[in-house]
Amino acid sequence: MFMKKIVDDARICLLKQLYRYYRMGVSCLLLSPTLRSILEPALSSPSLEISAAEGDFMSVVDLDICGMTEIFKLSFSPKDTWEFYLYLKSINTLSRLLLSPYQLLTLQYCTAETLVHLAFTMANNTLCCTHKNKNIPYIEELYLEQNVSQHNGDTLLSVSPFVIVEMLSVLSHYRLSNRSRCLKSLTDLQTLLLYDDGIYVPLELRDLSWQILGICQHVVGDLHGALHSYEESLRQQPYNRIKEATQIRIECVKQQLQENIEKVGLDLIKTCEAIIQHHKPDPIWNPQAKRKRGHPTDYCEVLCVN
Structure with a gap:
C-alpha cells in the first residue's frame, strides 16, 4: 500500500x-x-459480559511448541562459500530490522545453523557425498563411526550441537598448535558430559558424545583418558549403533599403550647402561706386569678397582 x-x-x-x-x-x-x-x-457498562471461550485459546507452551516445530523444519544446505556469503549477508540485513520475538528466534536459529555448516566446511574440509538424496557431511575424525553406522543401516549420526562445537574447537586449536585453548575446549567438553543432566546432551545421544570425547583425548595424546571415554561409550544406549567402531578404537588405544610401555622399558635399559658406562672405574697400571713383560711401552695390564 x-x-x-x-x-x-x-x-x-x-x-x-x-x-x-x-x-x-x-x-x-x-x-x-x-x-x-x-x-x-460499552466497555464500562456493568451489563457487558464477555464469555471466555477457553477452547479458542492456546496455552503459551502449545504456542511455543508449534513455533519451534515450524522453525526446526527449516533446512540449510549451502553448497559452496558463495552461498554461505549470501546466507550471512541476508542474516545481517534481517538483523537490522524490527522483528517480533518469534521472528528473532527464527533468525537466531538460522544464524546458528549457517555458522555450524560453515564451521564443518572450513575447519574440517568437509567432504560431501549424496546418499538417498541427502547430503551427508563426513568429518575425518568420525569417518570410522560413520562407516560403521551406515553399515548397520543408519545414514546419519545424531549428536548434540554443543558436543560438535566443542569437538571442532578442540581439533581446530590442536591443528593451529594452540595447546592452551585446545586443552580448555577439551576440559569444557568433558565437563559438559560429566555434569549435564540431559538438557544439552540428550541421554540417548551419549554413546557418540562419549566417543567424540575419547577421539579428542586420543588426538591430543591422552590415551588413558581416551580409553576411559571409549569404555564409557559402550555403557551408553547404542542409539547410533557404533559399537564396532568403539571396540576398534579401544583395541587401537590398548596397542598404543602397550607400545609405549615397551618403549619406556627400552629407554630405561638404555638409560641404565649409560649410567653404568659413565660411572665405570678407571684402569690403573700394574707395575709387576710391566717388569715381567719388558718395556712399559710394549704391553700393559690393568687392574679394575671398585
Whole structure:
C-alpha cells in the first residue's frame, strides 16, 4: 500500500508506528477518538459480559511448541562459500530490522545453523557425498563411526550441537598448535558430559558424545583418558549403533599403550647402561706386569678397582 507513496525515513517511521499498534493489540482502537467514544460506554457498562471461550485459546507452551516445530523444519544446505556469503549477508540485513520475538528466534536459529555448516566446511574440509538424496557431511575424525553406522543401516549420526562445537574447537586449536585453548575446549567438553543432566546432551545421544570425547583425548595424546571415554561409550544406549567402531578404537588405544610401555622399558635399559658406562672405574697400571713383560711401552695390564 505504501511501497511507492512513502519512502526512506518516513516509511521506517510508519512501519515502527504500525508495529507499535500491532504490539498493543485491540487496545490500539481506543487511540481513535471516534472509536473510543463508541467503545468506552460499552466497555464500562456493568451489563457487558464477555464469555471466555477457553477452547479458542492456546496455552503459551502449545504456542511455543508449534513455533519451534515450524522453525526446526527449516533446512540449510549451502553448497559452496558463495552461498554461505549470501546466507550471512541476508542474516545481517534481517538483523537490522524490527522483528517480533518469534521472528528473532527464527533468525537466531538460522544464524546458528549457517555458522555450524560453515564451521564443518572450513575447519574440517568437509567432504560431501549424496546418499538417498541427502547430503551427508563426513568429518575425518568420525569417518570410522560413520562407516560403521551406515553399515548397520543408519545414514546419519545424531549428536548434540554443543558436543560438535566443542569437538571442532578442540581439533581446530590442536591443528593451529594452540595447546592452551585446545586443552580448555577439551576440559569444557568433558565437563559438559560429566555434569549435564540431559538438557544439552540428550541421554540417548551419549554413546557418540562419549566417543567424540575419547577421539579428542586420543588426538591430543591422552590415551588413558581416551580409553576411559571409549569404555564409557559402550555403557551408553547404542542409539547410533557404533559399537564396532568403539571396540576398534579401544583395541587401537590398548596397542598404543602397550607400545609405549615397551618403549619406556627400552629407554630405561638404555638409560641404565649409560649410567653404568659413565660411572665405570678407571684402569690403573700394574707395575709387576710391566717388569715381567719388558718395556712399559710394549704391553700393559690393568687392574679394575671398585
